[in-house]
Structures are given as C-alpha cells and as structure tokens.
Amino acid sequence: MRDAILNAVSDLRARSPLVHSLTNYVVMEVTANVLLAAGASPLMAHEPEELDDLLAIASALVLNIGTLDKNWIASMEKAGEAANRHGKPVVLDPVGAGASRLRTETSLRLLERVRPKVLRGNASEIMALAPEAAAARGFSKGVDSTNASFEAAPAALFLAKKYGCVVSVSGAEDWITDGRTTLLVKGGTPLMTRVTGMGCSSTALTAACAAVACSPLIAAAAAMAMMAAASNRAAATAGGPGSFLPAFLDALFTLKPAEAAACVHPADE
Amino acid sequence: MRDAILNAVSDLRARSPLVHSLTNYVVMEVTANVLLAAGASPLMAHEPEELDDLLAIASALVLNIGTLDKNWIASMEKAGEAANRHGKPVVLDPVGAGASRLRTETSLRLLERVRPKVLRGNASEIMALAPEAAAARGFSKGVDSTNASFEAAPAALFLAKKYGCVVSVSGAEDWITDGRTTLLVKGGTPLMTRVTGMGCSSTALTAACAAVACSPLIAAAAAMAMMAAASNRAAATAGGPGSFLPAFLDALFTLKPAEAAACVHPADE
C-alpha cells in the first residue's frame, strides 16, 4: 500500500494532471496555489456551454458546493455528466451539508446523479448525508466540524457501499474507506483549522491524485497524506496561521513522496 | 470602557462566533482568514433559498456591497431580513458608496430596510451617504478614502441618529460613534492601505465582536482596535505589503486583549 502512495505522489509531479474545479469563491485562489505547489494544474470554469470542451481536456473534476446557488448547481450537474462522459474521475466536497436543507439535498443529488469516485468532507458533513446510519449531531459551526473523523465511520461505510465510492473523512486523523479497506492518515496541525480552504484544497488534491493513482482509495489517502506531511513541516516554523500558509505551500512544493507515505496507516495496524 | 473592550476580545476567542458574510469576491479569502486568526468562524453563502437556515445558526451577518449585482442585492436584503428575524446583529459595509449611484442607493436602502447595528466605511463612503450633513467630496479613488475619518464626523453623527446605528469610520485614526458617545482608535500603519481587504476584514471582525460585545459601540471599537494592534505588531517586521499580511494574521492569532484595548480612546481624552 505504501508503494502505491509513493507512486501516486511521484506520478502527480510527473504527469501534472489538469484539475477542473467548480468550487466556492472563498477558496479558489488557495486551491489553485495548492494544486500548483503540489505539481498539478488548476482550471476553474462554470459556464455550461463550455463544460464539455473543458472536461475533454481536464484530467479530473472537483465539485465543491461551498458557495452554491441555483446556477452553480446546474453547472455542477452538467460538469459531472461531462466528466462521466469523458471518463474523468469526480470528487465531491459537500461543504456545509447539514447546515441547510439545500446543501444536504444538493450533495445527495450529486452523489446520486454524478456518482463521484470520492466523497470528501468532515465528520459533520458525512454524518449529515447518512442519517440512516448516524444520527447527525447538530451542525453548529458552519463549515467547521465538531466531530472526530471516526465518529463518522458508520455513515462513511454506509455511503461508500450505497454509492460505490470512497469516503474520505478529514479530522485530526483522516478516516478513509472504500467500504472494505480503511486507511488512516495521521499528521497535520490544529493551525490548519485557522486557515481557510485547507479542507477544500485537500479535495482538489484528491482529484489530482485520482487522475494518476491506481485506485480512488489510494488517491484519497495520498492526497490527505500530502496535506498532513506538508503541514507537519510548516507547523515546525510557523508563528501562526499567516506564516503557516506560505510555509505549507513551500513544503508541498518540495515534499518527498516518502514523507507523505509515512503518514498513511491501515486502520488495523 | 476599556474593560468592555477587553471582554469583547476575550469573548470572541472563547465563543468563536459564526459570522455569515455576503461580501465581495475580492476579499472573501482574506476576510475568512482574518476571522479565523482572530478566533471566529466564517460562513459565506448567498443563495436565497438557504439564507434562513444559515442565519438561524450564524451569530452575526456582514453585508458588503463591494462587487454587488442585482442578484446579490436581492440576497443581501433577504439575508438582512433573516438576521433580523433571528435576532442576529448586522454590519453594513457600503463599499464604494459615492462612486456610483447604484452603490449609494443600495447602501441607503439596506440601511433603511435592514437597520444594521453598525455601519462601517471610510470617510468618503460615509459622507456620500449623508449629503444633507456633509457635502461629499468627489469620489476619486474607487474604494480608497481620500478623506480623514474626522472629516466625516457630521455625516457619521447624522447617520447614527437617523438610523439608530453605530457609525465606524476608518482612517489613520478610526472615528466611532453611536450618536452620543464617540471613541477613537489609534494605531495601524499606512501599509494596511497597500493590502486589499483590510477595511472589509475590519467589517467582518466588527460583526464577530457584535455577536459577543455588550454594545454595538464597544463591538465596533474592539474590532478596529484588534486591527490596529495587530497591524502595529506586523509593521514592526514587515518589509512591504507582501510580508505584512502573514505577519498581521500571526499577530491577530496571538494578540493579547490588552494590546487591543490600549488602542481605544474616548474622543475627549
């Protein structure tokens, strides 16, 4: 498994996949910078008329509902269909699922219609999408999670099986499952929760890895591991969230594949 | 009064209010990072269908018209109504009021209909909203103010009384009034005018403080004081606007309440 992670990180740099994102306004710049620092290329566009052209050349697609509205939801559905038509992997980030009925319903509709390879969210969001499996706790802090990732395990397993996707739950430890095999990613720093877009950037990186990795499970783990390993390095020098972000991007740029692979553990290890 | 400022800054960290912003595209990321560094949580969303759900869980609302259009204006009115319905304080930033008729009229309509607790702008913007009180000078530099904050004092007093709100005028010194009591915030650095979003971030921080402070006047002063105190620290090490921003965020993250309180002065001190 660690060899597969090593290969995913190396191949990301070697092949520089083009990641098309329909994501929220708040994190567009940082997401693009994370992709570029990691060795991928960002592309962002939402006009329905050009989505088929762009998904033909893109390597993967991110759907992130952070600042959704009716027009963007329609564009996301169209982009998802185009990605499927062109055989490009899709990663869904259900930002704020549970905080509004619209977010929960939109996430479920995208899961149903687009069938993403990976669903990546925090514990609160994942639990909100599977009330059958886990009574979702009150959503109290917007896009912040107040639950540990393992608390979402029943919901994650349920969703992985129902939609045939990998579910990647971020938290102090990341909990990643395809419904059969579960991987943990350890590392990172609480400072990540004081910089906007770290979760959304990990979603974009998951899509970049999905374009090159041997499986969606490995892609999801490799992406979270790159985030964790780069954060570990940045936290060693940062004086706060302001200096953390440039240090994090520098670390991502110079990251060795082995640093990432060292953060990934089988759940039963 | 300084005790109230100390409490506001402490309570911001302790209670981590969730600030919902309908703000301009340019400053969304920096605004979110300022809120996070200060100890609050950001939430940004504009789809009318979900605004009531989100204002139910948010602690305060920012309306910032920087990149307004017809759809966003409608969302802002709807968000303002929802905030009022749920008893959450609203802060309005009339970005560029005076630069176009649309901006001036939209700001006045939001003041009239939403009745924000705090109106926060630069001197040119505040003067443009009260031509009865101050012949507004020509708006020559977009969203930059060419007037000192005290020049807007007559307009600020007029607006505070007319709309029953606090008016917070930013400048080299910030001039903050509820129509009876006036506070000054001293500190900060000209470098702040060479980084985009410092004014908009102070608006968001004002909303965060309004969720926890004993009064809108104290909230407005506490927010400007946090900006000033963190800027003072960052200016001591910054080599220009590029290194200023990370240093500012680090300073905000580690700011002591007393550093902020030391920047606030009664107008007649």
Added chain:
Amino acid sequence: MRDAILNAVSDLRARSPLVHSLTNYVVMEVTANVLLAAGASPLMAHEPEELDDLLAIASALVLNIGTLDKNWIASMEKAGEAANRHGKPVVLDPVGAGASRLRTETSLRLLERVRPKVLRGNASEIMALAPEAAAARGFSKGVDSTNASFEAAPAALFLAKKYGCVVSVSGAEDWITDGRTTLLVKGGTPLMTRVTGMGCSSTALTAACAAVACSPLIAAAAAMAMMAAASNRAAATAGGPGSFLPAFLDALFTLKPAEAAACVHPADE
C-alpha cells in the same frame, strides 16, 4: 526607449491610476494586491447598471475572461464600450483561448468590438486567436502555456496589425509588439508558473501602465518588466511558491524604476 520605461514606472507610483477589472474569481485578490504593491489602485465591479459611472472615474480597464459566463461576457462588452466612450485604455487577457470554443469566440468578439489597446496572453492563447497565422498547437494544460513566447510571433504580428493593438506574449521571455517595433522582456523565474494569477496580474499592471505611459507598447513592456524585476528579487530568497508571493509583493513595493528598465530589450539588440 529605456527612458520611457523609467517614466512609466515612476508615473505609475506618482499618479496611482485606478484600474477597473472585470476579471476571474480565482485571481481577484492577488491582482488587487499586485496593483496596490505597485502603486496603483484596484476597482472590481460587473453590474451593468453602474459600469458607466465607474469607467468615468477609472483610469483603465482590464477584461479577463478566466471564469467567464454569459452574464459576465455581457458585462465585459458593456464595460468595454463605456471605457471607449470615456477614453480609457482597455487591456484584454484571453485566458484559456483555444481551450473551449466559447473562450476563443469571446476573445475575438471583444477584440473586434472593444478594440483594446493591448492584448496580453501566453503563446498558446495568442496562437489560438490567429489560426490564419499560426496553426495553434493543441491546448493541453488549461491556462498554462506550453509554447515559448516567440513561437507566437507570427500570430502576434497578425493580430497587432489586424486589430491595431499591442500584443504582449508572456513566457520565459516576454515578446511584445505593436506590429512594427518589438521589445523583449527578460527575467523572471519558473516559480512564477507555480503561483496562480501571475499572468493575470501582469495584465492588470499593463492596464495601470497604459493609464500613464507614452504608448501602449511602452506600457506593456513596463508592466512585464516590473513583474520580471520583482520576480528576480523574490526568487533570490524564496524557498518555494508560498514564500515567493509575499517576497514578490514586497519587491514590487520597493522596486526601483531602473530595475524594471534593465529587463527591457529591443528585439534586435
């Protein structure tokens, strides 16, 4: 020629032109920060109703199609017309031309209707706009160029003559022509390609220079030279793309006009 570059850079600081941009969401913040660090003032707005008011006070206009949609295209046409009516120079950045039919056609329509003073793009984009002059190579990496700037020379000369504009082709060396005189800008670092918005920021800086320089050719060269000179300085200390950006902004803030002028060379030197 170098005197003209020196004057453009000095005048930019002295006159602080107000640059109105209709640009893409991804780069709005970094573009504003680049303009501010260089000494100009940013303004971003897209609501058709206020464009005439704003172009009356702006000094120059940027049209950047990076995240175009039907509404924004209409706003761009309206803004271009307003800029022409008020005699303000327009700079067009055809982001991703060639990647979708919509981008290519929108760029050509804006060239035809708005008649920008400067067209600034990378080699792939410029070649995609003049298939008559250069069989455009496959567009494989979204908004990244895979061609050296000089490869776009035939297309650039063709477009410069056809539309009576300056064409500024960015690359490891920048290749800038008005159809008669060609200037090269040498300098910069590959790290610029690992930070989002460097190309878009050079477009905004071109507009700022166009408001003060003696000709569009000098404006285009001065802007690219400021980017190159500031990048040279930042690259000397940066540990990666994360630390590059703050260092770049600091360098731009303290840049001496002679540092920029030293990067500009006649094509036949």
